[in-house]
Amino acid sequence: MKVRGRRPVALIVVALLALGAVVWAAWPSPPPVRAIDQMIPVVDGPADDQRVTLDTTFFPPAGGGKAPAVLLAHGFGGSKQSVRDQAERLAQAGYAVLTWSARGFGASTGQIALNSPDYEVKDVKQLIDWVARRPEVLLDAAGDPRLGVAGGSYGGAITLMAAAYDGRIDAIVPQITWYDLADALFPGASGEGPEKGVFKRMWAGLFFSRAVDSPLAPGAGAQGLLAGSSGPGSAGSSGQSSGGRNATGSTGPVAGAQEVQCGRFLPAICQMYQQVAETGRATPAAVETLRRSSPISVPGKIRVPALLIQGEYDSLFPLAHADANAKAIAATGAPVEVAWFAGGHDGGDGEPDWVADRTIGWFDHWLKKDGGSLGDAFTVTRDGGRDPGTRRPVLVHAGTGSYPGLSGTARTSVPLAGPDQQVASPPGGSPASISTVPGMGSLLSGLGGGGLAIDMPGQAAAFESAPLSAPLEVTGTPVVDVRVHGEGEVTLFAKLYDVGGQLPALPQGLVAPFRVTATQAGTTVSVTLPAIDHRFDAGHRLRLVLSTTDMGYASPAAPAVHRVGLASPALTVPTDPSLRAAGPGLSWWTWALPLAAVVVAAALLLLGRARRADVPDPELAEVPLRITGLTKRYRDGELAVDGLSFQVDKGRVLGLLGPNGAGKTTTMRMMMGLIHPDAGEIRIFGHRVTPGAPVLSRLGSFVEGPGFLPHLSGRENLELYWRATGRPKGDAHLEEALEIAGLGAALERAVRTYSQGMRQRLAIAQAMLGLPDLLVLDEPTNGLDPPQIAEMRRVLIRYAAAGRTVIVSSHMLAEVEQTCDHVVVMHRGRLVTTGPVSDLLVGAAPSNGSKGRLEDVFLDLIGDKA
Amino acid sequence: MTSGLSTGAAYAPGRTLPLRVEIVRQLKRRRTLVMFGLLLALPWILVVAFSLGPAPAQQNSLRLSDLATQGGLNFAAFTLSVSASLLLVVAVALFCGDTVASEASWSSLRYLLAAPVPRDRLLRQKLVVALGFSATAVIVLPLMALLAGTVTFGWNDVRLPGTGEVIGASAVLPRFGIVIGYALVSQLVVAALAFLLSVSTDSPLGAVGGAVGLVIVSNILQAVEALGVVREFLPTFWSTAWLDALVPELDWSGMTKGAALSVTYASILIAVAFRRFRRKDVVS
CATH class of the missing domain: 3.40.50.300 (P-loop containing nucleotide triphosphate hydrolases)
Structure with missing residues (x-):
C-alpha cells in the first residue's frame, strides 16, 4: 500500500524531468551562420578613377531563401571584424548581411576620406550593386535590393551619408554618430557655429592618430575607442585592423614623414587637421571639408525610416547630434525614432543586447514589413535602481510616444544664486579642469555616473540652487544666461553638477564650451548646457560651474582674469513627464504559478487518499x-x-x-x-x-x-x-x-x-x-x-x-x-x-x-x- | 465516528491536540525561549553597537546602515535588513523544522499518534503553531527594533536609502507594515521546506540544518549569473524585495514575484509533507 501510494509522485517527478530534458534537447537552436570572405574592387574619387579593393564578408541569411539585406559599417579604427558579432546576429535573424572594412581600414586599400561623398559613399553604392547581384537578397526592383544600413560612430555617419546619396536604402540605424563633424570637433554652446567653437583637442587628436599604423601596439590599447560601445562586440573584437594594413604592404619597412604624420588619411584631410590642431581654430575651409562628410551638408536628402541611437556617455558626439539628425530626417516626413542608451564613446553599459534587439526590430518592421510593433518614438535608458532580486543596478527604458527634442515637453525654472566671481585663465591653459578624459570614460564611469570631475581653484565660478524639494528629472539641454565681464575673447566651460551625494557629480561628465567676446560692462550670453537625462534627487542642489579650462579642450595660453555672473538668476531645465519606464509588468507566472501550485497541492492531498470506510464488525x-x-x-x-x-x-x-x-x-x-x-x-x-x-x-x-x-x-x-x-x-x-x-x-x-x-x-x-x-x-x-x-x-x-x-x-x-x-x-x-x-x-x-x-x-x- | 460504545469514551478527533496544548509544549522549550530572547535582544545590541562606535564619517551617505541612526523607523528597517537573510531564516527553520522531528527523536510522536491524534490533524496543529511562532519571530524583531530605535534615536521621519528623500513617519508606517508582511510571506518557503524535512527525518538538527543549508545553497546559486532567468525562480531570489517598499515610489513587482514564488513553493512543499506523513511508517 505504501509503495503503491508513492509511485504516482515519483512518476510525476520523473515525467517532468524527462519532459524538461526533451524540451532542452529539442529546443530549436539558431541555424548556423555562414560567412563568405570576398575582396570587392570598387572605383571612386571625385573623377571616378581610383581603384580600391574592399575587404568584405557576406553572411547569407541563416534561414536560407531570399531575404532583405543589411550593410553593417564599422567604427573608426575598426574593421569588418569589429562588427562580426552584430552581423551574425542579424544573419541569424534572417538577413543577408554584408560587412566591409572601409577604405583605409583593415585589409582594404585606399585612404581615409572621412565618409566623403566622393570616396566612401561611392564605395557603398558599389557594395549595394554587389549585394543586389547576390541570389540570397530580396530585390525591390532590378538592381535595387531591399536594404538596411546600420553602424556606429564612423559607421553611423556612412550610414547617414549613404542614405542621402543612394535611394536604394530603405531603412537605417545610425548609432553614436555625428550630424556636423565640424561642430563635434569645434563645439560652441553659445550657438555661434564651429568657427567660433572651442577645439575639442583631445578627442580630435585621438581621432586622427587612430589612422596611423602603430608598430608598437597592433590592435591594442585604444583600439575600440572610436568604434565606441555602439553595439555587440564592437569594443572587444576590433582585433587586428592595424596588422591587416601591414599585410597589404603599402607601408614600407621605414615609414616616411607623410606616413607617420598622416597615416592612412587622405593628404588633404591630414593637412586640414594639422592646421586646425595647431591654431585651435576652425578655418572656413576646414569647416567646409568636415561638413561635406556630415549629414548637415545633405538637408532633406535622408528620407528613409531612421532609428537614431545615441549614447548618453558621449563627449565626442553628444546627444545633440542625434537630435539634429532626427530633426533633419523628420523634416522630410520619414519616420524617426530616437533612443538615448547607456553607452557612447565614453563608455557606459553599452547595452549590446538591447541595441541589437532594437535594430533588428526596426529592420523587421521596415524591411521584412512583418507588421511588428515599433518601439517608442523616444526611449531613454535610465538607472532603474536595483533589481529586486539581485539588488544590482539595473537599467530601465523609459519611453514616450513622441520625440520632444532637447527642450523637453515642459520647462522648469530652477533659481540659481551666487555673486559675480573672478575667474582666472591660467597661462598656457594649465592646469586644466577635468570633466571627461577621452578614452578613459569607461574607466571613470564606474565611479557612479558622475565620473571624476575636478575644477581647479581660482578658475571656476559656481552658482547654486537651493536644495530641491522634489526630485527633478532633466531630459534635454538646460539653458542659462550668464554675463561675462572682461576684455577680448574669453573661453569658458559650463557644467551642471548634481550636488548632494557623496561627491558632486557631473552627469555623464559632459561640459559645454563656449567663446564670448567680453566687455567691461558685461556681455550676456545664453549658454546651452549639454543634453543630459539625469535625475536630481530631492534634497540635492544644482550647481552651475563656469570654468576657464578643460583638459579635453584647447584653451587660450595667455593669462587673464574675468568676472562672470548670472545674467538672470535662473536655470531653465527641460523635462518630459511623459517619459515613463514601462514597469516590467507582472509576468504571467506571478499568478499562474501559485494557482498551479495550489491545484497540485490539492491533488497531492486528495489523490490516493486511502479512504476505506471502517465497517465495524x-x-x-x-x-x-x-x-x-x-x-x-x-x-x-x-x-x-x-x-x-x-x-x-x-x-x-x-x-x-x-x-x-x-x-x-x-x-x-x-x-x-x-x-x-x-x-x-x-x-x-x-x-x-x-x-x-x-x-x-x-x-x-x-x-x-x-x-x-x-x-x-x-x-x-x-x-x-x-x-x-x-x-x-x-x-x-x-x-x-x-x-x-x-x-x-x-x-x-x-x-x-x-x-x-x-x-x-x-x-x-x-x-x-x-x-x-x-x-x-x-x-x-x-x-x-x-x-x-x-x-x-x-x-x-x-x-x-x-x-x-x-x-x-x-x-x-x-x-x-x-x-x-x-x-x-x-x-x-x-x-x-x-x-x-x-x-x-x-x-x-x-x-x-x-x-x-x-x-x-x-x-x-x-x-x-x- | 465517535460512539461511546465502541470507542474510548468522549473521544473526538477534532478535539485532539488543541493548539493551546501544542503551544505550551513548544513554548517551554529552551531553544524556543533562547531564540525569542535573541530576537528581542538583538535590536538593543545593535543600539549599543551604534552608540559605542564613532558616528559615520559620511553624513551624506545614503546606505541603509549609515541611515540607521536617523530614527526609529530607519533603525528598524536596518535591523530587518541585517537579520532577514540569516537570523530570521534560522528562527523560522527552527520553529518549523524542529516541530515534528523533535517529537520523533523523543519518541513522543508515536504516543501522540496512538492517543490517537489523527495524522493530518497532528500536522495541521503543529504547522499552525510553528507558523505562529515563526510569524511572531518575524514580527517581534522589527517591532522591538522600532521600540529600541525610537527610544534611542527618536521618532523621526524616514530618510530613504539611496535617494535620501525624507518621508513623514506617519506616511511610512503603513509601508513598514508592507515590509513586515512581505518578510512574513517570503519566509513561508523556508517554513514549508523545514516542515517537509521535519516530517521526513527523525533528527531535528537535520531538518533545521537542511532547511538553512538549502537556503544557503539557493543564495549561492543566485550569485551564478550564468543561470540567467532561472535564478528568478530560486526561492531566495526575491528575499530582499521588501526594500522596494522603502523607495519613494512603491514598487510592487519584486514583492509580487517573491510572494508568488513563496506561496508556490510553500503550498507544494506542505502538501508533500502532509502526503508523506500520511503514508509514513512511524518507526522512531
Whole structure:
C-alpha cells in the first residue's frame, strides 16, 4: 500500500524531468551562420578613377531563401571584424548581411576620406550593386535590393551619408554618430557655429592618430575607442585592423614623414587637421571639408525610416547630434525614432543586447514589413535602481510616444544664486579642469555616473540652487544666461553638477564650451548646457560651474582674469513627464504559478487518499484484539511479520513471546496504527486499526521505550498528553496512574533528570491514563528492580481482573509465566503457537515428571522451527 | 465516528491536540525561549553597537546602515535588513523544522499518534503553531527594533536609502507594515521546506540544518549569473524585495514575484509533507 501510494509522485517527478530534458534537447537552436570572405574592387574619387579593393564578408541569411539585406559599417579604427558579432546576429535573424572594412581600414586599400561623398559613399553604392547581384537578397526592383544600413560612430555617419546619396536604402540605424563633424570637433554652446567653437583637442587628436599604423601596439590599447560601445562586440573584437594594413604592404619597412604624420588619411584631410590642431581654430575651409562628410551638408536628402541611437556617455558626439539628425530626417516626413542608451564613446553599459534587439526590430518592421510593433518614438535608458532580486543596478527604458527634442515637453525654472566671481585663465591653459578624459570614460564611469570631475581653484565660478524639494528629472539641454565681464575673447566651460551625494557629480561628465567676446560692462550670453537625462534627487542642489579650462579642450595660453555672473538668476531645465519606464509588468507566472501550485497541492492531498470506510464488525465488538493474516515486509524485502493471526479475549493477560527479531514490536506498532501492514488486518473491538483510527482511544500503549518531552516535568508530560487526547480531564484517572508510577516528588522534576526506570514507570502510567480497555506493553519490566517487577506484575493482573485486557511482550520467560494466562509465541514473524500457559506447560511436560518450564517449551518451539 | 460504545469514551478527533496544548509544549522549550530572547535582544545590541562606535564619517551617505541612526523607523528597517537573510531564516527553520522531528527523536510522536491524534490533524496543529511562532519571530524583531530605535534615536521621519528623500513617519508606517508582511510571506518557503524535512527525518538538527543549508545553497546559486532567468525562480531570489517598499515610489513587482514564488513553493512543499506523513511508517 505504501509503495503503491508513492509511485504516482515519483512518476510525476520523473515525467517532468524527462519532459524538461526533451524540451532542452529539442529546443530549436539558431541555424548556423555562414560567412563568405570576398575582396570587392570598387572605383571612386571625385573623377571616378581610383581603384580600391574592399575587404568584405557576406553572411547569407541563416534561414536560407531570399531575404532583405543589411550593410553593417564599422567604427573608426575598426574593421569588418569589429562588427562580426552584430552581423551574425542579424544573419541569424534572417538577413543577408554584408560587412566591409572601409577604405583605409583593415585589409582594404585606399585612404581615409572621412565618409566623403566622393570616396566612401561611392564605395557603398558599389557594395549595394554587389549585394543586389547576390541570389540570397530580396530585390525591390532590378538592381535595387531591399536594404538596411546600420553602424556606429564612423559607421553611423556612412550610414547617414549613404542614405542621402543612394535611394536604394530603405531603412537605417545610425548609432553614436555625428550630424556636423565640424561642430563635434569645434563645439560652441553659445550657438555661434564651429568657427567660433572651442577645439575639442583631445578627442580630435585621438581621432586622427587612430589612422596611423602603430608598430608598437597592433590592435591594442585604444583600439575600440572610436568604434565606441555602439553595439555587440564592437569594443572587444576590433582585433587586428592595424596588422591587416601591414599585410597589404603599402607601408614600407621605414615609414616616411607623410606616413607617420598622416597615416592612412587622405593628404588633404591630414593637412586640414594639422592646421586646425595647431591654431585651435576652425578655418572656413576646414569647416567646409568636415561638413561635406556630415549629414548637415545633405538637408532633406535622408528620407528613409531612421532609428537614431545615441549614447548618453558621449563627449565626442553628444546627444545633440542625434537630435539634429532626427530633426533633419523628420523634416522630410520619414519616420524617426530616437533612443538615448547607456553607452557612447565614453563608455557606459553599452547595452549590446538591447541595441541589437532594437535594430533588428526596426529592420523587421521596415524591411521584412512583418507588421511588428515599433518601439517608442523616444526611449531613454535610465538607472532603474536595483533589481529586486539581485539588488544590482539595473537599467530601465523609459519611453514616450513622441520625440520632444532637447527642450523637453515642459520647462522648469530652477533659481540659481551666487555673486559675480573672478575667474582666472591660467597661462598656457594649465592646469586644466577635468570633466571627461577621452578614452578613459569607461574607466571613470564606474565611479557612479558622475565620473571624476575636478575644477581647479581660482578658475571656476559656481552658482547654486537651493536644495530641491522634489526630485527633478532633466531630459534635454538646460539653458542659462550668464554675463561675462572682461576684455577680448574669453573661453569658458559650463557644467551642471548634481550636488548632494557623496561627491558632486557631473552627469555623464559632459561640459559645454563656449567663446564670448567680453566687455567691461558685461556681455550676456545664453549658454546651452549639454543634453543630459539625469535625475536630481530631492534634497540635492544644482550647481552651475563656469570654468576657464578643460583638459579635453584647447584653451587660450595667455593669462587673464574675468568676472562672470548670472545674467538672470535662473536655470531653465527641460523635462518630459511623459517619459515613463514601462514597469516590467507582472509576468504571467506571478499568478499562474501559485494557482498551479495550489491545484497540485490539492491533488497531492486528495489523490490516493486511502479512504476505506471502517465497517465495524459487530461480532467482534467484545473482542479486544483480533489479528488476521497480518504481514509486514521491511524495505529490504525481509518479512518482519508473516501471516500472523491470533485473537485475544477480554480479561486476558496475554504474553507475546519471541526472540529478538521475531516481529513482536512490529506487530505492536501496527496495533497502534504507526505502521501500515502490507496485508491482513488488525481489529480492536471490531474496528479496523488504521492510522489515527478512533478506536485507538481504547488502547493504551507502551512500545519500545518511553517518549516524553524532556524539558517538562513528569506530571506536565502526563497532563499535556491527556489534554492532547482531547478527552475530558475526569476520564484520565491521573492519580491512579501516578500511583502506579510511584515517582513521588520526582514527578515535578523535568523528565530529562529521570533514570531509565523512572521513565519506564512514567511511560507505563501514561499508557494506563484513561484506563484503556486494551493495554499493550512492550518489555514493561526492563530497567525495573525486582520489587518493582513484582509490583508491576500485581498491577497488571489486577488491571485485567477488572475486565480489561493486557498484552505484554517480553523475552523474560519466567516473568511471562508468572504474569500471563495466555501466550502467543512468535518466531521470524510467524505465529509458532498460541494458547493458555498451562496448556503449553502441560504439553511440554518432560517425561522425567518434573514440572515443565516455559523456557523449555519456548526453546523447544523455536528450535523446531529454526 | 465517535460512539461511546465502541470507542474510548468522549473521544473526538477534532478535539485532539488543541493548539493551546501544542503551544505550551513548544513554548517551554529552551531553544524556543533562547531564540525569542535573541530576537528581542538583538535590536538593543545593535543600539549599543551604534552608540559605542564613532558616528559615520559620511553624513551624506545614503546606505541603509549609515541611515540607521536617523530614527526609529530607519533603525528598524536596518535591523530587518541585517537579520532577514540569516537570523530570521534560522528562527523560522527552527520553529518549523524542529516541530515534528523533535517529537520523533523523543519518541513522543508515536504516543501522540496512538492517543490517537489523527495524522493530518497532528500536522495541521503543529504547522499552525510553528507558523505562529515563526510569524511572531518575524514580527517581534522589527517591532522591538522600532521600540529600541525610537527610544534611542527618536521618532523621526524616514530618510530613504539611496535617494535620501525624507518621508513623514506617519506616511511610512503603513509601508513598514508592507515590509513586515512581505518578510512574513517570503519566509513561508523556508517554513514549508523545514516542515517537509521535519516530517521526513527523525533528527531535528537535520531538518533545521537542511532547511538553512538549502537556503544557503539557493543564495549561492543566485550569485551564478550564468543561470540567467532561472535564478528568478530560486526561492531566495526575491528575499530582499521588501526594500522596494522603502523607495519613494512603491514598487510592487519584486514583492509580487517573491510572494508568488513563496506561496508556490510553500503550498507544494506542505502538501508533500502532509502526503508523506500520511503514508509514513512511524518507526522512531
